[in-house]
Amino acid sequence: MDIDVPNKRNDNRNIFLFFTGKLITMLGSSMYTFIIGLYILKLTGSGGNFALTIICGMLPRILLSPFAGVIADRMSRRKLLIGSDAASTIVMLLAFSTVSFAGLSLITVYASLILLSVCSTFYSVSLSSSVMMLVEEDNVQRASSLGQISSSIGNILGPILGGILYAYVSLEMFMLFNGLAFLISTLMGWSLKFKPSASSSPDYDMNTGDGSSKGFLTSFQRSFIEGFHYAKRNHLIWGMIKLAFWINFFISALNVFLPYIIVESLKLSSKQYGTIDAMLAAGMLLMSALLSIRKQLGDPIKSLLQGTTTLSILIISMSLPLLITFTSLGSFVFYMILMLIVGIIIIYINIPIQVTLQKTIEEEYRGRVFGILDTMASAIAPLGMVLFGLTLDWIPSFYIPIISGLGLLLVTWIGAHELRKVPSQTTVASSQQASSSQ
Structure with a gap:
């Protein structure tokens, strides 16, 4: 038996391992993507090849998250978590060996990026769907906030540390160090204590009896559709997934209009833009730290709707320096404060979604639902950036924050109408159902 029953005494231990392991994995992946991009520019001088490194990092996550969700529901999540981290270790060590003996090549770079992104996708989905198996219910918000x-x-330190390491460490040595870091994360995953899985029914098996690839694909398709229909049948789950989808879409406009307004329209420096952009991360960290130590939010739907309404107003407000005369310093300070608050509100929105989904989704469907959510969130952001970028070429820039904010406000009102149809006891009842099934 490879699982142990956690209690409140070892919740802190599990949360520490959860936080540290995820930090190592996220930091390693972020640094590697950044450093590889710099090496690609140095090797080829091609912006197209540099853009391809970004695609290699994003595309597997978009395509494979549903598959990872099905696998997470069909096998031991503990094994999947450990296996995906161990696979990342192997990818890095193989890349190190290849570069050391055969030299740096584009094939090695792109192959390692794709494989690392695949491993990261399975790691992310398995970890997201395992929170309720690692901590007691009253620690879910704390674990989600620390995650x-x-x-x-x-994401913040990855490019910074990557830039430092790029200047002082060879690529093959960085690959070796990164492989060792993933190995440490693997050992931390091995040390996590999981609750016993309640998913022991006979159909919890991907085998169809004939062992054929066609049978496997049929079983996978059926399992994914079951998970999709399960999410759609639960109005609370489906309402939150749709709201998260549209929040990601409209927030993606920030990545398009904010640098354009600050650098092109207001003529602030690139250094000032970097400072303003950093305030978003500072706000997210501040709110995550706060939620990790405070008691769980009483009404997550109320917090979610309040947060999205506030975020809509903040985004609309970003057009003000283009409509009202601001000094350069005034614009700089205005956007710094605004982005700090935006970061705070984003976490105020995200954590209630995560906590509610963790408590509401039944264990045997948790991987598939989080896989669907991961795919939708990963795919809509680049699509939103493209659409808002094209819009920016056709209309004045001050319209984009207004359009984005009003759009988010509209979907918030629609979402509020749908979510308020859900009985107030839905979350509690579903949580109790999930708890009793474990």
């Missing part, structure tokens, strides 16, 4: 902190730190 968000590890993601934020990884």
Whole structure:
């Protein structure tokens, strides 16, 4: 038996291992993507090849998250978590060996990026769907908040540390160090204590009896459709997934209009833009830390709707320096404060979604639902950036924050109408159902 029953005494231990392991994994992946991009530019001088590194990092996540969700529901999540981290270790060590003996090549770079992204996808989905198996119910918000902190730190420090290492460490040595870091994360995953899985029914098996690839694909398709229909039948789950989808879409406009307004329209420096952009991460870290130590939010739907309404107003407000005369310093300070608050509100929105989904989704469907959510969130952001970018070529820039904010406000009102149809006891009842089944 490879699982242990956690209690409140070892919740802290599990949360520490959860936080540290995810931080190492996120930091390693972020640094590797950044450093590889720099090496590609140095090797080829091609912007197209550099863009391809970004695609190699994003595409597997978009395509494979549903598959990872099905696998997470069909096998031991503990084994999947450990296996995906161990696979990342192997990818890095193989890349190190290849570069050491055969030299750097584009094939090696792209192959390692794709494989690392595949491993990261399975790791992310298995970890997201395992929170309720690692901690008691009253610690879900704390675990989710610390998970968000590890993601934020990884995304912030990854490029910074990557830039430092790029200047002083060879690529093959970085691959070796990164492989050892993933190995440490693997050992931390091995040390996690999981609750016994309640998913022991006979159909919890991907085998169809004939062993054929066609049979496997049929079983996978059936399992994915079951998970999709399960999410759609639950109005609370489906309402939150749709709201998360549209929040990601409209927030993606920030990545398009904010640098354009600050650098092109207001003529602030690139250094000032970097400072403003960093305030978003600072706000996210601040709110994640706060939610990790405070008691769980009483009404997650209320918090979610309040947060999205506030975020809509903040985004609309970003057009003000283009409509009202601001000094350069005034614009700089205005956007710094605004982005700090935006970061805070984003976490105020995200954590209630994560906690509610963790408590509401039944264990045997948790991987598939989080896989669907992961795919939708990963796919809509680049699509939103393209659409808002094209819009920016046709209309004045101050319209984009207004359009984005009003669009988010509209979907919030629609979402509020749908979510308020859900009986107030839905979350509690579903949570109790999930708990009793474990």
